Amino acid sequence: MKKIEAVIRVEKLEEMMGVLEKLGCPGMMITHIEGHGRQKGLVEQFRGREYKVNFLPKIKIEIVVKDDDLDKITNTIARVARTGEIGDGKIFVYPIDDVLRIRTGEKGENAV
Numbered sequence: 479m480k481k482i483e484a485v486i487r488v489e490k491l492e493e494m495m496g497v498l499e500k501l502g503c504p505g506m507m508i509t510h511i512e513g514h515g516r517q518k519g520l521v522e523q524f525r526g527r528e529y530k531v532n533f534l535p536k537i538k539i540e541i542v543v544k545d546d547d548l549d550k551i552t553n554t555i556a557r558v559a560r561t562g563e564i565g566d567g568k569i570f571v572y573p574i575d576d577v578l579r580i581r582t583g584e585k586g587e588n589a590v
Contacts, residue, residue, distance in 0.1 A: 479573075480545060480573060481542050482548070482570070482571055483570040483572070484559065484569045484570075485511070485568050486539065486567040487536065487565065488535050488537055497554060498541070503551065507541075508537060508539055509537070510535065511535075511538050513533055515565065517564045517565055542574055548571065552571065556569060
């Protein structure tokens, strides 16, 4: 099993949730985060004064998937999240040793 963490633009969340549900993702966690990558934030203007926004709002999606579904889901996330502009996000993949569903006691892939 693998854990996918995808950091995407806020405006892509609704479309991403719809596409992942159609793919049959068993569940996901969404966190509203702030951060910056290489772009180092941006400069805004408000009432004629410039100010720097160091951290931009993003969404982090966390999904645990079976190994067989990894490529399909990561490719779909990349396709949906891509705008071609700086700040489209990143996808991180981590190994998961085990999962335990608290309610039923199921373990492993059955618990996902």
